[in-house]
Amino acid sequence: MNSLKLDENQLIENFEAKLAKNEMIEPKDWMPAQYRKHLIRQISQHAHSEIIGMQPEGNWITRAPSMRRKMVLLAKVQDEAGHGLYLYSAAESMGISREEMLEQLHTGEAKYSSIFNYPTLTWADMGAIGWLVDGAAIMNQVMLQRTSYGPYARAMVRICKEESFHQRQGYEIMNVLASGSPEQKEMAQDALNRWWWPSLMMFGPRDEESPNSAQAIKWKIKRETNDQLRQRFVNQTVSQVEKIGLVVPDKAIKWNEAKKGYDFGEINWDEFWTVVKGNGPCNKLRIANKIKSHDEGAWVREAANAHAEKNNKTKAA
């Protein structure tokens, strides 16, 4: 008993020494059960966010107003499916199967980014999502390129390259609309009004109310806090809004010379928790759609498996 205990202590010491030297933790390395649990939760949530995130944008592929926009949007949603794929693989390297993760998504046990529980109502929402939602995601993901778990960090490097392209094309959509006809400009401002606050919510609760944050920073899973990332996003985005002649829907926005950043208004945390708890405008729809396509695909997956098994038997014989 004693020696086992000592071994465990030694293992923790080695693990922490690796983190202290900024070395990556790899799938075959020993890791504390809580570290594994934390990462499985985080990576699978991240993967689910990519997959559920296909729906609000997929909603506009068939209505994109030009050939170029149609192709770019379809490619973007396809990229998101690809990101989901890398991330599911990264999570699988920690000992959970894709089926288990999907099951957790379908039953509501696993969460995904709440931003995707808002509806996409006009074409301008494709601009706002690319610009703001992907922009906020990049803040987080750039940090995660240096996260302590190797497969997750490497997935992030690939993902970040594509995300910054997504953000640029989203901003370009908004720019074209904002400098277009009065109706187009109104559409752009309306989309900004609806997506601004939910985008700020993407960084999660305030630091003092984020129970998992301290541990995640200690393990170098996260390198910056929710509030730090949110502040950086606001600082970057306000000037982008002004540049295309739109207005940030927050009267409290004001440059603060002392902190070299913008002060901004209070987020509606009641709304944040309402959506997190499953009562946002689209929570039920997103999951129902996901379950529907999964169930409708069951016979296809069964057929593919049955065919592969028959083939294997023929080869073996």
Added chain:
Amino acid sequence: MNSQASLFQYILKIADNQLILGHRLSEQCSKGPFLEEDIACSNIALDLIGAANSLYIYAAAIEGENKTEDDLVFLRSERAFKNVLLVEQPNTDFAYIMCRQFLFDTYDYFFQQALQKSNDQTLAAIAAKTIKESTYHLRHSGNWIIRLGDGTPESNLRLKNAFTNLWCYVDELFEQDAAELDLVAQGIAVDTQSIKTQFTSHIAEIMQTAGMEIPSGIFMQSGGKKGVHTEHLGFLLAEMQSVHRSFPGVKW
């Protein structure tokens, strides 16, 4: 019809097939039976829409009325679309999607191969690019026909239903009117009769491997190439063109 006008119509027929099938497939994005297949179908949809785009740019230039590819896609009405009936058929289930894909991919593979030899340099160049994608599409849907045919009793039955109900659109793929035959004579258009044997033998080979029988005694439908469509196309266009038509004359 003068020869520029018939060339314009010919390019539209090819482009409309690619666009409408790509659009149908893009409706499935995020709804695939599993993630890898979702990605594959979006990829094929993108290939098809991309090929259509190159063709519309060329068609607009040939028409010479200062129109853009977007004018041709978003401002033509149902009767002006010249795609075959097959490609506008709805995504009833995955067996229909793959059966529709398989019939078109097989036709398109041999069609693009032949079009590479067109006397029209632009069409030949677009076909040379498209054939690389068509080769992958053909393998992708052919493999699914084998999997679904051989897989389970349910998948076999669903695939059989799909073939039975989509087979009536096969002959239209090879129809050619007088104007098109004129382009064949000039070495511009593909003589579809010349690729029919290859089409039939590839279909027969894959279907045999899949344990499927070729449907017989089916009455053949046509009309798409003359702009007389099934009722499905109107809804597809209404959706596709809704934003563009709601804000006339603006940039996107």
